[in-house]
Amino acid sequence: MRDRGEITALDLYDNRLALLRRQAELEGVHIIHTVCANAASFESDKRYDRVLCDVPCSGYGEIAAKPELRQKPPMETNPLFDLQRSILEKGASLLKPGGRLVYSTCTIDKRENEQVLHAFLHDHPEFCAVPVKVEGAPAPQEEGFLRILPDQNGPEGFFMAAIEYRK
Numbered sequence: 019m020r021d022r023g024e025i026t027a028l029d030l031y032d033n034r035l036a037l038l039r040r041q042a043e044l045e046g047v048h049i050i051h052t053v054c055a056n057a058a059s060f061e062s063d064k065r066y067d068r069v070l071c072d073v074p075c076s077g078y079g080e081i082a083a084k085p086e087l088r089q090k091p092p093m094e095t096n097p098l099f100d101l102q103r104s105i106l107e108k109g110a111s112l113l114k115p116g117g118r119l120v121y122s123t124c125t126i127d128k129r130e131n132e133q134v135l136h137a138f139l140h141d142h143p144e145f146c147a148v149p150v151k152v153e154g155a156p157a158p159q160e161e162g163f164l165r166i167l168p169d170q171n172g173p174e175g176f177f178m179a180a181i182e183y184r185k
Contacts, residue, residue, distance in 0.1 A: 025050045026066070028057050058104035065114040073102045075123040075130050079168065079175030102134050110138070110145060113183040118148065126167060126175040135163065135179045145181045152178070 019025070027050055029035050035052040042050045053060070057071070075098060077084060102123075109119050123130055139145055149162035158164045163179040166172075 019049065021047055021049055023049055026062075026064070027052045028055050028060055030054070030056055058101060058108055060108060060112075062112060064112070065117070066112050067114055067117050069109040069112055069117070069119040070122070071105050071109040071119060072122045073105045073130075074098060075102070075125040076127055078125040078127050079166075079177070080124050081168065081175075083174065096129075099129060099134070102130055103138065106134060106138055110142065110181070110183065115183055115185045117183050118180055119183075120150070120178060120180050122176065122178045124174070124176055126165065126177065131165065131177040131179070132161075132163060135161075135181070139181065144185045145183055148180045148182050150178045150180050 027035065027038055029038075029052070032054045035054060038050065039052055042048070057073075076090075076096070106119075106121055109121075113119060121135060125131065135147070139147060147162045149158045150164040151158060152164060155164060155166055163177065166174070166176045168175045
């Protein structure tokens, strides 16, 4: 953005926002406005061109860096599923018409990724998936979602999806 425009960064924890502010200062970025808030219930009169929802997740894509996850089997139901959907819903409600939202996780659990997006898109026909393309990453899946599996492009697994508000 070349330090033009405005970025609103939310986090539930102020210590994380302090790290972001320090890094932005080091890099000469002055357009970031930080807000200590719950992304699932954030209220704003502003509408945004772009929203990034990097949601809390189980982290099953990071088993190489966090081997203790091998001892934590996936649960049938997980409170994260509802939280992820709430953050996605709130983020989408903040978009301008024509705006795009990127939903990302560091897990390879389809319940936290594809299933969250499919349910959202089913309930919100005014949104559509748009292909995610990242240089050096595998081609997006049929619906445009990008799933990077461990050992495909490194030891970590990630998921990204983009949706556009077409109202």
